[in-house]
Amino acid sequence: MTTTYETLLVDEYTDRVVVTLHRPEARNAISGLMIRELHAVCELLESDPKLLLLTGHGGVFAGGADIAELLRRGRDEALQGINSRLFERVRRLPMPTVAAIDGWALGGGAELSYACDIRIAGPDAVFGNPEPGLGILAAAGACWRLPELVGESVAKQVLLAGRNLDAQAALAAGLVLDVVPTEKLLDEAHALLDRMARSAATALRLTKLVVDSPGAHPVADDLAQAVLFEGQDKKDRMTRFLEKRSRA
Structure with missing residues (x-):
């Protein structure tokens, strides 16, 4: 049975699944519906392990979580770990995952990219976690994944001082594998997956x-x-x- 998605574009191939975050009206902000649909993708990849390529539509990876939804969430929703449990599931997918980031990857969008095994960026990519400015913290993995990825000093610059990492800064910090021209971003991501697919x-x-x-x-x-x-x-x-x- 074919699954229909409202917030994702999902293309299945023999050795990989390509998922494009697709909420153009909201800069691909991560909503509750998108979370549920990404869980469905994870279920697919757990039952039939394949490589995953995750990207965003329209020159943006994901401009954060859906703020209107976050405003309505309270203590009980926080304890459910709505975003964090999905991102941990992405992290634990059986086969390697690659995020191709063009444009903004902020808040929950950045945390989703941190959960992937490898990131590759276009020249306009920007990573940031501005959650404290909204009175909350980056609670879906950034506070412990980002220090593992880039070191404590750079992570604190992002999480505490509100520093955004542009593509070159992300490359220098080791957050991304490479920075490639926008028009070549998906081709280079697929070439990376091709190399991995040749392995056992x-x-x-x-x-x-x-x-x-x-x-x-x-x-x-x-x-x-x-x-x-x-x-x-x-x-x-x-x-x-x-x-x-x-x-x-």
């Missing part, structure tokens, strides 16, 4: 699982490697490598 899917899944495990994890490394060592994919790939080298 199980190896990608287990590598991501081990990298995301907290603390040192030599036992997890060993267990994951044990699974891969027994796989036919590993045997086929290494045999092809050795045969190619012997012919060189």
Whole structure:
């Protein structure tokens, strides 16, 4: 059964799913409906693991959460973690995720991009978390994900001092893989996914699982490697490598 989306454009391919945030009337602000629809995408990718490319429509990634909805939310809604639970689900998707950011990625939009494994930016990309100016905090992962991604000093500049990171500053801080011309942004994102797709899917899944495990994890490394060592994919790939080298 085909799912119909109101706030997303979803294109499914053999090895990847491309999701475009699509609320042009609101700079792709993340509404409750968009959250529910992104949960549906996560369910799809959990049941049929594929690479994910996440981007925004119309020269904007996401201009934040829907402020009108946030105004109506109270303590009980905050404790439900409406945004944070989705972003953690995105973070834990089995296959790698890439965010292609053009224009604003603010507030919840920035936090959604932080939850992805890799970010690539256009020259007009801007990341920021202005939540304290609205009397709240960036409570959907920025307060702990951003320090992990860019270091405590830069994270505090963003979260406490209200600094926005433009594309070049994000590149210098290691937040994005590359900055590419706007017209090439999606092509470069797909090229990145193409490179990953050439790797063994199980190896990608287990590598991501081990990298995301907290603390040192030599036992997890060993267990994951044990699974891969027994796989036919590993045997086929290494045999092809050795045969190619012997012919060189």
